[in-house]
Amino acid sequence: MNIVVFRLGHRPFRDKRITTHVFLAARAFGASGGLYSGDKDFELEERIGKVADNFGGSFSLSYEKGWKGVVEKWKKTGRVVHLTMYGVPFEDVMSEITTDNLLIVVGGEKVPSELYKDADYNVSVTNQPHSEVSALGVFLHSLVRGGKVKPNFQNSKFKIIPNPSGKSMKEMNI
């Protein structure tokens, strides 16, 4: 399983929290790493690194100057899914998409029209306007967890113990 989430056109001030949520969702639902274009953002990288450090696994995040080279290179060995409200319902193509070597592209404010041609799939999670964060969550959940592949969060410093009426967190001895 190798799934990488690529967030386009990140603007550190305006997108700070949304991009953070995109990558936290990516990690929680089983992606192995993230890429982002737009403006380099050290704080974002630090924030995501800290969560991965505390809660385990090996999610890594890198900056890419442009999107086109990344997509072209990826297509030599894997497939590219672009999440967009204009795409075909994900339920219709889900059976063709595997977790083998998958790049999931998530747009920013302005998505280049070329991307719609370059992506192997333009896929929608409902054809309603909502959020790249919820679209990514639902898509990945359906792909990874729906597929019964449980992400593995090894070497975490903390572990949450499910609790029906409060908070329980365990500090791990690693």
Place this chain on the structure above:
Amino acid sequence: MNIVVFRLGHRPFRDKRITTHVFLAARAFGASGGLYSGDKDFELEERIGKVADNFGGSFSLSYEKGWKGVVEKWKKTGRVVHLTMYGVPFEDVMSEITTDNLLIVVGGEKVPSELYKDADYNVSVTNQPHSEVSALGVFLHSLVRGGKVKPNFQNSKFKIIPNPSGKSMKEMNI
């Protein structure tokens, strides 16, 4: 079906985009309305109203001063689910939860500890830190769409036509 999403502790400047995404996800995945506490935010209400106006359906958003009265009142006729990374996996309780008269509470920065006691269910979507937006998306998708109940977006001004390699939007004659 009556599902309302209640966002706690909204801070207009800091949470502007995240709260917007919470309610857009709520609407897209079939909730009939939203409530929020924290600070009153006219722009938020206008933004959500505009999307509902353009893309149909009857999603409505209201401000509530406090959370406790809302939860107590709701429990007289319906059930309250609190989404939290500390809760029990949603898959474990999903069969008990119906869409009849459901309040889904989504925390803000600081969630009052009383809420964990007052909610009928504290439910997690993975026990990993991610995003209230993706948690809500996955939970609602599983509850509503997974249940094959398709939200109905009547009287929309625009309709997106799924397109495998571009953007298509139709202006409706209403």
